[in-house]
Amino acid sequence: xxxxxAEGLSIRFGGIQAVAGVTFEVRQGEVLTIIGxxxxxxxTIFNLISRLYEPSEGRLIxxxxxxxxxxxxxxxxxxxxxxxxxxxxxxxxxxxxxxLLGRHAHRAATLLEEMLFLPRxxxxxxVHRERVEEIIDLLDLQRYRDAIVMSLPFGVRKVVxxxxxxxxxxxxxxxxxxxxxxxxxxxxxxxxxxxxxxCLRGITILMVEHDMRLVSxxxxxxxxxxxxxxxxxxxxxxVQRHAGVVKAYLGG
Amino acid sequence: MRIVFKTDYDQDIRLxxxxxxxxxxxxxxxxxxxxxxxxxxxxxxxxAFVCVYGMAGIGLMLLSGYAGQISLGHAAxxxxxxxxxxxxxAQGWPFPLTLVAAGLLAGAVGxxxxxxxxxLSGIYLAIATLAFAFIVEEVLARWESVTNGNNGxxxxxxxxxxxxxxxxxxxxxxxALCAVTLLMLAAANLLRSPTGRAFVAIRDSEIAxxxxxxxxxxxxxxxxxxxxxFTGVAGAFYAHKLQFISPEAFTIVLSIxxxxxxxxxxxxxxxxxxxxxxxxxxxxxxxxxxxxxxxAGVAGQxxxxxxxxxxxVIGFMLFEPLGLHGRWRKIQLYFQLFPLYRRATFKRQxxxxxxxxxx
Numbered sequence: 001x002x003x004x005x006a007e008g009l010s011i012r013f014g015g016i017q018a019v020a021g022v023t024f025e026v027r028q029g030e031v032l033t034i035i036g037x038x039x040x041x042x043x044t045i046f047n048l049i050s051r052l053y054e055p056s057e058g059r060l061i062x063x064x065x066x067x068x069x070x071x072x073x074x075x076x077x078x079x080x081x082x083x084x085x086x087x088x089x090x091x092x093x094x095x096x097x098x099x100l101l102g103r104h105a106h107r108a109a110t111l112l113e114e115m116l117f118l119p120r121x122x123x124x125x126x127v128h129r130e131r132v133e134e135i136i137d138l139l140d141l142q143r144y145r146d147a148i149v150m151s152l153p154f155g156v157r158k159v160v161x162x163x164x165x166x167x168x169x170x171x172x173x174x175x176x177x178x179x180x181x182x183x184x185x186x187x188x189x190x191x192x193x194x195x196x197x198x199c200l201r202g203i204t205i206l207m208v209e210h211d212m213r214l215v216s217x218x219x220x221x222x223x224x225x226x227x228x229x230x231x232x233x234x235x236x237x238x239v240q241r242h243a244g245v246v247k248a249y250l251g252g
Numbered sequence: 253m254r255i256v257f258k259t260d261y262d263q264d265i266r267l268x269x270x271x272x273x274x275x276x277x278x279x280x281x282x283x284x285x286x287x288x289x290x291x292x293x294x295x296x297x298x299x300a301f302v303c304v305y306g307m308a309g310i311g312l313m314l315l316s317g318y319a320g321q322i323s324l325g326h327a328a329x330x331x332x333x334x335x336x337x338x339x340x341x342a343q344g345w346p347f348p349l350t351l352v353a354a355g356l357l358a359g360a361v362g363x364x365x366x367x368x369x370x371x372l373s374g375i376y377l378a379i380a381t382l383a384f385a386f387i388v389e390e391v392l393a394r395w396e397s398v399t400n401g402n403n404g405x406x407x408x409x410x411x412x413x414x415x416x417x418x419x420x421x422x423x424x425x426x427x428a429l430c431a432v433t434l435l436m437l438a439a440a441n442l443l444r445s446p447t448g449r450a451f452v453a454i455r456d457s458e459i460a461x462x463x464x465x466x467x468x469x470x471x472x473x474x475x476x477x478x479x480x481x482f483t484g485v486a487g488a489f490y491a492h493k494l495q496f497i498s499p500e501a502f503t504i505v506l507s508i509x510x511x512x513x514x515x516x517x518x519x520x521x522x523x524x525x526x527x528x529x530x531x532x533x534x535x536x537x538x539x540x541x542x543x544x545x546x547x548a549g550v551a552g553q554x555x556x557x558x559x560x561x562x563x564x565v566i567g568f569m570l571f572e573p574l575g576l577h578g579r580w581r582k583i584q585l586y587f588q589l590f591p592l593y594r595r596a597t598f599k600r601q602x603x604x605x606x607x608x609x610x611x
Contacts, residue, residue: 050462050463052459052462052463071467072462072463073462073465073466073467073468074465075463075465076463076464076465077465081463081464082463084459084460088457088459088460088463089456089457089460090452090453090455090456090457090460090461091456091457092452092455092456092520093449093452093453093456096264097449097452100446100449101449101450101452101453101461101464101466102464103446104446104449104450104453104464104465104466105464105465107445107446109445109446111442111447111474111478114441114442114445114446114447114448115438115441115442116438116441117441117444117445121441121445122262122265124446125261125265125444125445126261126262126265129261129264129265130261133261164464168464168465
């Protein structure tokens with residue numbers, strides 16, 4: 001079974017070919033990292049996978065299912081969750097509400113049932129809260145539970161966003177620069193969590209990251225991207241030594 | 253300061269945070285139930301008006317305060333409810349059923365405006381809804397065979413079984429109170445379920461909402477439909493209060509009045525809708541009182557009410573963006589933390605809709 005596979009993925013914005021025929025595969029249970037200089041098309045690939053952009057060519061296969069034309073809001077219920085590079089949290093809501101929104105794909109009741117708050121809705125809410133509390137516990141967010149996101153420091157927001165993605169119980173988690181804006185200790189925490197998620201919860205992780213220390217620490221494989229094309233693929237050490245990668249980063 | 257020690261998930265789910273809140277709401281409910289014995293007909297009628305505006309306020313609050321979709325066209329839904337009520341009563345439909353029909357029809361109109369509105373946001377949505385309200389106003393004036401055009405329609409007296417509902421009477425007051433309470437409960441229930449959270453998600457970040465599985469088109473349409481339905485029910489009651497309806501009663505002024513209500517009350521709080529409704533009803537009263545003390549040249553100006561309305565909105569936008577509800581929360585907190593309250597506790601944070609950057 002193919003767990004996740006991008007085939008010949010391309011997208012063009014006007015005259016710019018942001019992603020040009022990228023093919024890669026994510027194996028179930030691994031941590032795969034995409035690296036590359038600014039503008040290489042890393043985040044664009046994420047936006048293509050979460051269906052915010054329409055690819056001009058190529059296919060996305062997830063669990064043997066072609067998801068290239070699936071509606072964006074259907075992606076979460078398929079088991080793919082993501083975080084954003086600069087956080088896309090619901091700023092005027094509490095941390096708890098943000099995490100509960102992560103459970104949106106698991107709601108069951110209809111609008112009318114919700115207006116009357118029938119027992120089914122209450123039961124659902126209890127289950128959502130139980131799952132969310134587990135995540136709060138895992139990520140040490142207890143003291144921020146009722147805080148409004150707007151009032152939180154950036155590092156905490158990053159963790160809240162990870163928690164929100166986890167709340168949807170994903171099989172494939174897309175992390176867009178999980179360590180950007182974090183200090184050294186927070187980055188170490190992030191590395192531990194990523195390893196925990198993979199080992200304890202069996203979540204497959206596709207990550208975009210610049211911090212090579214974090215990359216080498218957690219990734220099984222790395223692919224390097226430049227100008228929308230894959231230039232190297234392999235273990236973190238192999239890719240770091242690859243001549244094309246060095247050239248892409250340092251020029252010359 | 254009350255500290256709620258949570259030991260149970262239900263404590264976050266239930267409507268009332270703690271026993272004290274239950275007690276206060278109970279007192280309010282009892283006072284409102286007993287009001288007819290203490291207040292004269294005039295004040296009873298004014299409270300009934302607060303209930304009517306409150307229903308529309310709750311509807312608009314769901315749409316603008318929670319789902320973040322600004323509407324300048326709510327007079328259209330108000331009108332849809334009012335005309336449905338009047339026409340169906342004239343057809344001989346029984347009273348409570350006409351209310352439901354008014355709500356449903358206005359809800360359907362809400363879907364009709366909601367669908368094209370899916371592609372718009374912010375100021376463009378406000379303009380589109382404004383245009384829609386003008387269209388509805390024009391239809392009401394021109395569709396003479398049904399609406400009797402600008403000559404308007406007399407609203408038949410509603411009957412609850414054998415009893416006629418005098419719009420200034422006790423029974424009408426109770427019916428309006430009951431309706432606003434039910435709508436309030438429905439809105440509160442909606443807001444503590446996934447749908448309410450999805451509204452907030454759409455308001456704060458469409459991109460993130462979508463990636464978590466929120467179907468933007470569906471939830472925006474739902475927000476419009478529910479909001480319009482609530483406003484339609486309010487419109488039905490409004491028709492009874494006016495006893496005579498014509499397109500002139502549902503102009504842009506009414507739309508703005510409704511929006512003023514939720515902004516002054518405090519966007520993002522159901523309480524705010526009710527505070528706003530009280531504000532809308534009490535302000536003209538205050539102006540009436542103030543007129544006795546103002547120089548005749550000022551007091552006699554016909555635009556005085558509109559001027560004060562406008563000024564109060566600008567004042568709230570500048571000094572209290574969270575509205576009356578926000579002010580009330582700050583006063584509460586001041587006393588809870590006394591003497592440790594800091595002015596900076598509520599310092600405004602820079603905030604903007606992130607989604608707009610990706611457009």
